[in-house]
């Protein structure tokens with residue numbers, strides 16, 4: 001069996017065993033890794049700054065659980081830095097410049113390099129800049145030179161550009177949404193890289209852009225057409241001369257020319273790669289009108305009414321426009337206001353990012369009843385606060401004021417306040433605050449499609465089409481200036497797919 005075929009079909013354990021056995025006869029190749037990952041809504045008024053990023057430097061990156069799989073290779077992956085942040089608004093330009101400068105400085109210290117692995121997201125937006133990932137790769141490429149192979153792992157909501165393709169040699173994106181294949185994707189990316197360095201292959205990277213932009217909530221791989229489209233990828237990946245087949249939804253809340261769906265193929269057989277790229281792009285375009293929400297969607301008022309009237313429980317109501325895992329601010333209190341107005345009972349709402357209200361809760365202490373202004377602290381322009389009388393019921397034992405969380409009771413609503421932007425999508429996010437989500441009639445979360453832990457308990461699941469930085473009513477998004485014509489923004493658009501071959505593959 002050819003090694004290439006083996007790599008595509010083998011289990012993780014088998015690949016690891018092979019990688020460990022492999023010896024490098026002359027001198028071991030030099031591979032570095034590092035990158036930056038954030039999903040940035042250009043419709044958000046807030047900026048991602050240095051304090052919003054978690055930055056793993058040097059050995060911290062190697063020691064992190066996410067990169068434990070790199071130890072399976074006999075060749076060491078030398079760590080630069082890995083910067084990640086909760087999705088949100090654009091990155092402040094000085095923050096991006098600072099992180100990039102440090103990344104390049106650390107990269108420079110490892111030169112010369114045979115390979116560079118870039119764990120990325122793909123939907124980063126930097127103030128005053130278009131195509132931020134393209135900028136990151138181009139800067140890295142200038143430093144590592146033309147002979148170093150660069151391989152990037154992507155979220156399936158990443159956007160692609162010519163500059164991205166021209167600077168990379170390989171790319172692999174998640175094949176699931178919700179994303180449950182992070183490690184497999186990273187492994188595909190690093191397997192390709194190690195394999196190509198070892199066999200001295202410079203693969204051909206191909207890209208077919210598809211002018212379709214769907215929110216993730218309409219393009220999950222859990223239901224059709226996403227399920228059907230992505231299910232083909234593992235089989236297509238077995239085609240001779242194909243190292244990776246990736247298909248990306250793109251990120252709709254970025255007003256950029258590169259925002260679109262994409263098919264990206266890495267391989268050594270351009271003819272086969274082109275055939276697959278055209279085939280998948282044609283299928284994706286053909287399915288554009290099929291994309292739809294996988295759950296019941298309604299206006300906020302309707303969702304609240306349906307949740308209150310439901311004969312089953314817990315009804316899970318998703319505040320979709322303000323979902324921090326998609327780029328929403330997470331600070332809006334509109335749903336809280338509607339629940340209170342409707343006198344909803346037995347509700348847990350997790351949660352609203354509001355540092356002043358969280359601090360006021362800590363100051364008052366458990367058992368106290370205090371007046372609070374809740375919401376709109378991060379972006380006072382996008383929504384309004386709600387004034388309430390709240391009883392403090394729980395305070396997380398946390399010394400750092402920036403990481404604190406409080407639980408307060410307002411009439412029939414048990415509300416979680418957090419000092420920082422964060423999701424509550426896992427059961428443990430509730431239980432660590434002394435809350436049993438299943439014991440409530442209604443659970444409110446800031447989410448789009450529900451997470452793998454919440455979806456199975458939702459009875460029923462209701463997605464409220466709320467306003468926010470990631471409003472699901474995409475065709476009415478304001479400031480749609482830079483995006484190229486795409487469906488559904490241009491409903492009668494005509495399209496026939498074309499393949500773009502990276503500059504490096506042509507040279």
Ligand SMILES: [Zn+2]
Pocket residue numbers: 155156157179
């Ligand atoms: Zn994603």
